[in-house]
Amino acid sequence: MTAETAPAETSAPALTQRVGRAVGRAGILIPVVIVFVILSVISPPFLRFGNLTNILDQQAGIIIVACAGTFVLIAGGIDLSIGAIYGLSGAVALQTASSVSPVAGVFAGLAVGLAVGLANGVIVTQFRINPLIGTLAMTFVVSGIAAIVTKGNLVVALDHLDFQSFAATDILGLDSAAWIMIVVAVLAAILLSRTTFGRYVYATGGNIQAARLGGVRVNAVRVATFALSGTAAALAGTLDASRVLSAQASSGQFLTFTVLTGIIVGGTSILGGEGTIGRTVLGCLFVALIANGFNLLGLDPFYQQVTLGVILLLAVGVDAWSRRFE
Amino acid sequence: MAGLTSAPFATDDSAMQGDAAVHLETRGLGKSFGATRALDDVSVAIRQGTVHAFVGENGAGKSTLGKIIAGVFPQDQGDLVMRGTTVSFGSPREALVRGIALVAQEVALVPRLTVAENVFLGAEPRRAGFIDRGSLRERFDRLVADAGFDLRAGAVVGHLPLAKQQQVEILRALAREADLIVLDEPSTSLSAKEVESLHDVVRGLRTRGRTVILVSHFLNEVLELSDEVTVLRDGRVVRSNPISGETENSLVTGMLGRPISRAYPEKQPPATDAPIVLAIEGLSAPGVQDATLTLRAGEIVGLAGLIGAGRSELAHAIYGAAPARTGGIQVAGNALPGRPAASIEAGVALIPESRKDDGLILRRPIRENVSLTSLKRFQRMGFVRRGAERSEVRDALARVTGSALLEAPAGSLSGGNQQKLLFARALLIRPEVLLADEPTRGIDVGAKRDIYEVLVRLAADGMAILLISNEVEEILGLAHRVLVMRAGRLVAELSGPDMTEEAIVNAAFGTTSTSAA
Numbered sequence: 087m088t089a090e091t092a093p094a095e096t097s098a099p100a101l102t103q104r105v106g107r108a109v110g111r112a113g114i115l116i117p118v119v120i121v122f123v124i125l126s127v128i129s130p131p132f133l134r135f136g137n138l139t140n141i142l143d144q145q146a147g148i149i150i151v152a153c154a155g156t157f158v159l160i161a162g163g164i165d166l167s168i169g170a171i172y173g174l175s176g177a178v179a180l181q182t183a184s185s186v187s188p189v190a191g192v193f194a195g196l197a198v199g200l201a202v203g204l205a206n207g208v209i210v211t212q213f214r215i216n217p218l219i220g221t222l223a224m225t226f227v228v229s230g231i232a233a234i235v236t237k238g239n240l241v242v243a244l245d246h247l248d249f250q251s252f253a254a255t256d257i258l259g260l261d262s263a264a265w266i267m268i269v270v271a272v273l274a275a276i277l278l279s280r281t282t283f284g285r286y287v288y289a290t291g292g293n294i295q296a297a298r299l300g301g302v303r304v305n306a307v308r309v310a311t312f313a314l315s316g317t318a319a320a321l322a323g324t325l326d327a328s329r330v331l332s333a334q335a336s337s338g339q340f341l342t343f344t345v346l347t348g349i350i351v352g353g354t355s356i357l358g359g360e361g362t363i364g365r366t367v368l369g370c371l372f373v374a375l376i377a378n379g380f381n382l383l384g385l386d387p388f389y390q391q392v393t394l395g396v397i398l399l400l401a402v403g404v405d406a407w408s409r410r411f412e
Numbered sequence: 413m414a415g416l417t418s419a420p421f422a423t424d425d426s427a428m429q430g431d432a433a434v435h436l437e438t439r440g441l442g443k444s445f446g447a448t449r450a451l452d453d454v455s456v457a458i459r460q461g462t463v464h465a466f467v468g469e470n471g472a473g474k475s476t477l478g479k480i481i482a483g484v485f486p487q488d489q490g491d492l493v494m495r496g497t498t499v500s501f502g503s504p505r506e507a508l509v510r511g512i513a514l515v516a517q518e519v520a521l522v523p524r525l526t527v528a529e530n531v532f533l534g535a536e537p538r539r540a541g542f543i544d545r546g547s548l549r550e551r552f553d554r555l556v557a558d559a560g561f562d563l564r565a566g567a568v569v570g571h572l573p574l575a576k577q578q579q580v581e582i583l584r585a586l587a588r589e590a591d592l593i594v595l596d597e598p599s600t601s602l603s604a605k606e607v608e609s610l611h612d613v614v615r616g617l618r619t620r621g622r623t624v625i626l627v628s629h630f631l632n633e634v635l636e637l638s639d640e641v642t643v644l645r646d647g648r649v650v651r652s653n654p655i656s657g658e659t660e661n662s663l664v665t666g667m668l669g670r671p672i673s674r675a676y677p678e679k680q681p682p683a684t685d686a687p688i689v690l691a692i693e694g695l696s697a698p699g700v701q702d703a704t705l706t707l708r709a710g711e712i713v714g715l716a717g718l719i720g721a722g723r724s725e726l727a728h729a730i731y732g733a734a735p736a737r738t739g740g741i742q743v744a745g746n747a748l749p750g751r752p753a754a755s756i757e758a759g760v761a762l763i764p765e766s767r768k769d770d771g772l773i774l775r776r777p778i779r780e781n782v783s784l785t786s787l788k789r790f791q792r793m794g795f796v797r798r799g800a801e802r803s804e805v806r807d808a809l810a811r812v813t814g815s816a817l818l819e820a821p822a823g824s825l826s827g828g829n830q831q832k833l834l835f836a837r838a839l840l841i842r843p844e845v846l847l848a849d850e851p852t853r854g855i856d857v858g859a860k861r862d863i864y865e866v867l868v869r870l871a872a873d874g875m876a877i878l879l880i881s882n883e884v885e886e887i888l889g890l891a892h893r894v895l896v897m898r899a900g901r902l903v904a905e906l907s908g909p910d911m912t913e914e915a916i917v918n919a920a921f922g923t924t925s926t927s928a929a
Contacts, residue, residue, distance in 0.1 A: 292773035301753035
C-alpha cells in the first residue's frame with residue numbers, strides 16, 4: 087500500500103487499526119520465522135546454501151500451482167483436480183517432447199492443463215455443480231485419461247537431455263524451474279493486486295451477489311480462475327517431468343493436499359474473498375520447512391503426514407474462528 | 413358480545429367462563445432490533461376461543477408481536493401472562509409446550525416426507541424404539557377428523573399446494589395439543605380459492621374452542637374472520653376493539669397518522685418540460701406483471717406497496733438482474749439490454765435493498781467497494797490506475813459523507829455509512845437513473861436525514877430517481893409522484909393533491925375507497 091497522508095487516517099484509532107492489520111498481515115510469517123530459527127539451531131546442515139536452494143528447487147512446482155490455486159479459492163471455488171492435471175500433463179509433455187520436440191512438449195503439457203481448467207470452470211458455472219464435487223469427479227476423469235495415455239506405466243525419456251534443460255538449467259545457483267516459479271509468483275501477485283481482474287476475483291468470492299449486481303461477469307471470472315489453476319498445474323507437471331525425464335499418471339496424488347495446505351496455512355480463506363500471493367508463498371514454504379526438518383532430523387515420514395494434516399485442520403479452524411468476530 | 417373494555421386483563425373475576433376468559437395477555441412488551449424500536453409498551457389481551465387479529469402497516473410491529481408470543485424472539489421488556497400465570501419462552505419449542513404454535517409465512521415442513529410423518533415429526537409414537545405405524549395412522553385419522561381437514565396421510569408434502577401445506581402445519585400444531593395458534597400472514601401466497609379454505613379452517617379452529625391470532629395485512633380477511641382486532645402503529649398499540657366496532661376505513665385511519673414526523677428537505681419539482689430518461693413499456697419478469705412507467709430527469713418517483721408486492725423485483729428487472737424479462741426498457745431513447753453491466757454502461761444505477769447481501773463486499777476496503785462498478789474507467793491495459801481511483805472515490809464519498817477513510821474494511825462502518833458507500837458507488841458511474849431500493853432501511857435517524865438530502869440534491873442535479881420505501885411517510889416526504897404496486901402490478905399513480913397517505917395505503921391494501929388507476 088502506498089502511504090496515505092490524509093490527516094483522517096493518521097488519527098489514533100486508524101493507527102491502532104493499522105498496527106493490528108500489520109500484525110494480521112504478518113500472520114504466517116511469524117511461524118515461518120520460528121520454524122526457520124529452530125531448524126537453524128538444531129540442525130546445522132539446514133542453513134547450508136545447498137539445502138536452502140534445494141528447498142526452492144523442490145518447491146517450484148508446488149508454489150506455482152498454489153499461486154494459481156489462490157485465485158480459485160479467493161473467487162470462492164476450490165480445485166481438487168490439480169494433482170490429476172499435474173500427472174496427465176507431465177506424461178503428455180514428456181511423450182510429445184520425445185516424439186516431436188521439447189518445445190512442442192511444453193506447449194502440449196500446458197494445453198492439456200488449460201483445457202481441463204476450462205472444463206472445470208464450465209462444469210462449475212454452467213452446470214452449477216459444486217466445485218468440490220465437480221473437480222473431485224474431474225480428478226478421476228483426468229487420472230483415468232492419464233493412466234490410458236501412459237498405459238499404466240512409468241514413462242521415461244532419459245536420453246532427451248534437451249527437454250531436461252527446461253527445468254534443470256542452473257542459473258546463479260538456482261534451477262530454471264525455481265526461476266520460473268519466482269516469475270510466476272511475481273506475475274500472480276501483480277495480477278491479483280493491481281489489475282481489474284484481481285479486483286473482480288476478490289469481489290466474486292467476497293460477495294457473489296453484490297459483484298453480479300455491480301456489473302462483474304462473475305461466471306467469466308470463475309472460469310478464468312479455474313483455467314489459471316489448470317494451466318499452472320500443467321506447468322508444474324511439465325517442469326517436474328522435465329527435471330526427472332520421467333512421468334507417471336499417479337505422480338500428483340499428494341500435490342492437491344500439499345498445495346491446499348500451503349494456501350490455507352498462508353491465510354487464504356476457504357470461504358473466499360480473502361488472501362494474497364505473498365501469504366500463499368509463505369504458507370508453502372512453511373509446509374516445505376516442516377518437511378525439510380523431518381528429513382534433516384531423520385524422523386519417520388509418516389509422522390510428517392500426521393503433522394501436516396493437523397496443521398491444515400488448525401489453519402482452517404483458526405480461519406473459521408477469526409470470522410466469528412466480524 | 414364481548415366486553416367493551418379495551419383495557420387489558422379482566423377486572424371482574426367472572427372472566428373464568430365463556431368467551432370472556434383471557435387466554436393470553438401481554439403487559440408492556442418492548443422489543444428493539446438494533447436502533448429500531450419494533451415494539452414499545454404493547455399490552456394486549458387475547459380471549460380464549462376467539463380469533464384476534466393484529467393489523468398495521470409494514471414495520472408496525474404486528475409480526476414481531478406474533479413472534480414474541482410464539483417464542484421466536486424474547487422480548488426486551490414486559491411480560492407474557494397466560495391464564496393468569498407469567499410465562500417466558502426461550503424458544504418456539506418452549507412456547508409449544510405451553511400450547512402456543514406459530515404457522516409462519518414460510519412453511520417449515522420436510523418436503524420429502526408424507527403428511528402424517530410431518531405432523532408427528534419428532535413426536536412419533538414408538539414401540540420398542542421403532543415408529544409404531546399403526547398407532548401413528550390411527551392418531552392421524554382422529555386428528556384430521558377432529559380438525560375437519562381434507563388431507564391424505566400418505567401424500568408427500570412437497571407435492572401439495574401451499575394451502576394444504578399450511579393445513580399440515582396447523583395439524584402439526586394441533587398434534588402437539590396447541591390451543592393458541594399464531595397465523596402470520598397466512599393468505600399472502602394463496603390463491604383466492606385457497607384463501608376460502610383457509611378461512612374455513614380458521615373458523616373451524618374457533619368452533620373447536622382454540623384461540624387464533626391472525627397477523628394479516630388483508631383488512632377484508634380481518635373483518636371477515638376475527639372477533640377482535642388490535643391496531644398497531646410504529647410498534648405501539650393504537651387500540652384493541654371488538655371487530656363489530658371497526659370498518660375498513662376505521663382500520664386504515666387507525667394504522668395511519670404517525671405522531672412523530674421527520675423533517676424532509678424541501679421538494680424541488682422537476683421542470684415541466686424535463687425530458688423522459690427512463691421509459692418502460694409492458695415489462696414483465698418474475699414477480700412483476702406488465703409494468704409501464706416513465707421517469708423524467710430531476711424527478712423522484714416513489715414506489716410504494718406492501719412487502720412482497722414486487723417492488724424490488726421491478727427494480728431488478730429494470731436493472732437487468734432478473735433471470736428473465738419481457739417488455740421494453742429505454743434509457744434516454746436507447747433500448748436497455750438485460751445485464752447489470754450494460755445497465756451501468758447506460759447510466760442506470762441500483763442501490764439494492766440489502767446492503768449486506770446484495771451490496772457490499774464487507775471484508776474489502778471502502779475504496780474497492782466504491783470503485784467496483786466503475787473499474788473500467790480507472791483501468792489502463794487491465795491495470796487499475798490507483799491514483800485516479802483514489803481521487804475519484806474520495807470525491808464521490810465527499811458528496812455523500814464527510815469521511816475520508818478509504819482503506820478500512822467496509823464492514824467496519826455503521827449501517828448508515830455503509831449505505832452512503834452504495835450511494836458513492838452509484839454516483840461514480842454518473843447515472844441518469846438511480847433505482848434506490850429501501851435506501852434508509854435499518855439506519856439511524858441522522859443518517860436517514862443525510863440520505864434524504866443526497867436524494868433531493870441528486871434529483872435537483874437532473875437525476876431521475878425511483879425510490880422504493882416501506883415507509884409511506886418517507887415516500888410522501890420525498891417523491892414528486894407516487895406509484896403503488898400490489899401483487900406484481902402497478903395499481904395506482906398518484907400526484908399532486910392525490911398523494912396522501914390514505915390513498916397510498918388504500919391502493920397498497922387494495923381497499924375500496926381508492927380509484928385504482
